[in-house]
Amino acid sequence: MPAPDSSQPRRPHGRSGPRGSQRSLQRPSERAKHAEPARLAAYTLLRAVDEGAYANLExxxxxxxxxxxxxxxxxxxxxxxxxxxxQGFYDAVIERAASRPTAKIDSGVLDVLRLGAHQLLGMRVPSHAAADQTVGLARTVSGAGASGFVNAVMRRVSERTRDEWLTEVVPEGGSTAALAVEYSHPEWVVxxxxxxxxxxxxxNADTxxxxxxxxxxxxxxxxxxxxxxxPGLATVEELVDAGATASTTSPFGAVLEHGEPGAIAAIRDRRAAVQDEGSQLLAAALAMAPVDDDVPKRWLDLCAGPGGKSGVLGALAVEAGADLVAVEISEHRADLVRSTLEPVISLADAAGRRVDVRTADGREVGEAEPAAYGRVLVDAPCTGLGALRRRPEARWRRQPSDLVQLGPLQRDLLRSALDAVAPGGLVGYATCSxxxxxxxxxxxxxxxxxxxxxxxxxxELFRDASGxxxxxxxxxxxxxxxxHVHGTDAMFFTLLRKTR
Known part of the structure; x- marks a missing residue:
């Protein structure tokens, strides 16, 4: 099917389209010559993600x-x-507006159009500004040849409101396919x-x-x-004094509504960290669960990278008079864990305890050190489907085949943990899925x-800030x-006791 004709007549200046915003009279050649820095930064991230980068890290x-x-x-x-x-919803819109499948649009141009569609349909950006800046971005990153096509598609997108586009592109009947488009998730994830x-x-079936x-x-x-x-390194009150609000969900947590976490001294010093409240709760649940008195005072984090749960678990281990061993298979990630845990390691040293970080394969620890630990955490590698709020690109990157590939690893790690824990001790198995x-x-x-x-x-072990x-x-x-219930990532946790 042919591309949109950019020679279509435009409305007179000042006349509002369906979105209630002024439409631009400028030809593509007269619009922004260069990309505005914030939009160029957003485009740079989308291209990096397309090449495999993680958005939150990049x-x-x-x-x-x-x-x-x-x-x-x-x-x-x-x-x-x-x-x-x-992205899924915008791709459906772009396909209608461009009269061609997104697979036949250059990937860089497609990212420009996605950004433009979000400004028109998902942000409070006037349509003329969204169009002008998107055409300028196309000229900067893809050349003048792409600007006419981008201008035509943007004009078509701006002719309908978001609700009108939902009616246009979402299949009728509330099927899984319809929810996938409406809420922009792959159908298999839905x-x-x-x-x-x-x-x-x-x-249940009714709800x-x-x-x-x-x-x-x-x-x-x-x-x-x-x-x-x-714990033992910072307090919630210190975070509140720095501008955060005390969490009602986690006894160790706070929420930062505005500002940069790195501006808080406790964060810079690694006495505190950015960490989902659900992640905090499951580390605390394992630490607080009762065990037999004669189990080893050694705790194990079997999949420690990048070190967030180890930070809580290690601090609580010191309070309980126990040692912690944090295992990570990747040397690079093990170095990240050491850096993250440096204040916890110092806290342990001062208390006469030890927090060690080791580079090892967690699947082999149970055989190498049978019955050596009193508590073991298995935060198993998983698809991360429970953290799509924080890692939006994961929904497009993950495939059903990942479940098949990860399953044997998850089972091997849990078996190793059960071998590594002493009779009377506990294993916590967790996933962010x-x-x-x-x-x-x-x-x-x-x-x-x-x-x-x-x-x-x-x-009974998952208790909020009030207890x-x-x-x-x-x-x-x-x-x-x-x-949607607890305001945390969709964390799963099972607690297992080794019997005698």
């Missing part, structure tokens, strides 16, 4: 490289991350989330449709910046072949957190 360096002030950095962040979240809600007891919509919507809502005050293939199925399959393990009801048990943790004995 963007700070891009912001520094483009020398954006705080206002432009905030705009670029909303533009880039919002575009990544809603199906997986529906199954997780049902399997975890969060929803699952409403719960699923709430969950998918929460994935498209930017996550708050959650901070953790590492609610998918049953990564959670209950893994635990079930491993326990089928063992008669020396019992499952402990972990729900009360969190609500709606599932049917038990495992715990499933949800972003």
């Amino acid at each position: 963007f700070p360096a891009i912001i520094r490289r483009h020398r954006l002030d705080s206002r432009d950095a905030a705009f670029a962040t909303e533009l880039a991350f919002g575009t990544l979240r809603m 199906t997986a989330m529906r199954g997780a809600l049902l399997a975890g007891g969060r929803a 699952v449709d409403g719960e699923l919509r709430e969950l998918l919507d929460s994935d498209n809502t930017p996550a708050k910046v959650s901070l953790v005050a590492r 609610p998918h049953p293939a990564e959670t209950t199925f893994v635990v079930r399959d491993v326990l089928k072949r063992r008669d020396d393990v019992e499952v402990v009801d972990a729900r 009360a048990v969190l609500h709606d943790l599932g049917d038990g004995p495992g715990v499933q957190l949800w972003p």
Whole structure:
């Protein structure tokens, strides 16, 4: 089908289109000659993500490289991350507006159009400014030849409101395919989330449709910046004094509504850190669960990188008079863990305890050190489907085949942990994914072949800042957190006791 004709007559100056904003009379050659820095930074991130980068890790360096002030950095962040979240919906819109599949559009030009679509349909940017700046961005990054095409597509996109485009591109009937377009998730992820809600007891056949919509919507809502005050090193009060608000979910947590975490002294000193409250809670649950008095005072984090949970677990180990060994298979990631844990290591040294970071394969620790630990955390590598609020590109990067590839690793790590823990000790198995293939199925399959393990009801261990048990943790004995229910990532946790 032919591309949109950019020679179509435009409305007279000052006349409003459907979006209620003035339309530009400028030809592409008369519009912005160069990309505005914030938009160029957002485009740079999208191209980096397309090449395999992680958005949350890559963007700070891009912001520094483009020398954006705080206002432009905030705009670029909303533009880039919002575009990544809603990419599926915008691609459906672009295909209609361009009269061609997105697969036949140059990838760089497609990213320009996605950014333009988000400004028109997802941000409060006047349509003439969105069009002018998007054409200027196209000229800067793709050349003058692309600007006419981008201008024509942008004009077509601006002719409808967001609601009108939803009516246009979302299939009727509320099917999985319809939800995938409306909420901008791959269809397989929508199906997986529906199954997780049902399997975890969060929803039944009558309520699952409403719960699923709430969950998918929460994935498209930017996550708050959650901070953790590492016990013995910092306090929640110190974070509050620095501008954060005390968490109601985690006894160690705070929420930063505005400003940069790096501006807080405790964060810079690594006495505190940016960490999801659900992650804080599961580390605390393992540390607080009762064990037999004669189990070793040695704790193990079997998959420690990048060190967030180790930071909480190590600090709590020192308080409990125990040592911690943090294991990471990658030397580079092990170095990151050492850097993250440096204040915790110093705290342990001062208390006559040890916090060690080792480069090793967690699958081999159980055989190398059988029954050597009193508590073991297995924060298993997973698809990360529970953290799509924070890592929006993961929904487009992950595939169902990843479940098949990760499954054997998750099972091997749990087996190793159960071998490494002493009789009477505890193993906490956790994932940042609610998918049953990564959670209950893994635990079930491993326990089928063992008669020396019992499952402990972990729900009583998940307590909020007031000390009360969190609500709606599932049917038990495992715990499933949800972003639309608890405001955390969708963390899963099962607690296992080694029997004597």
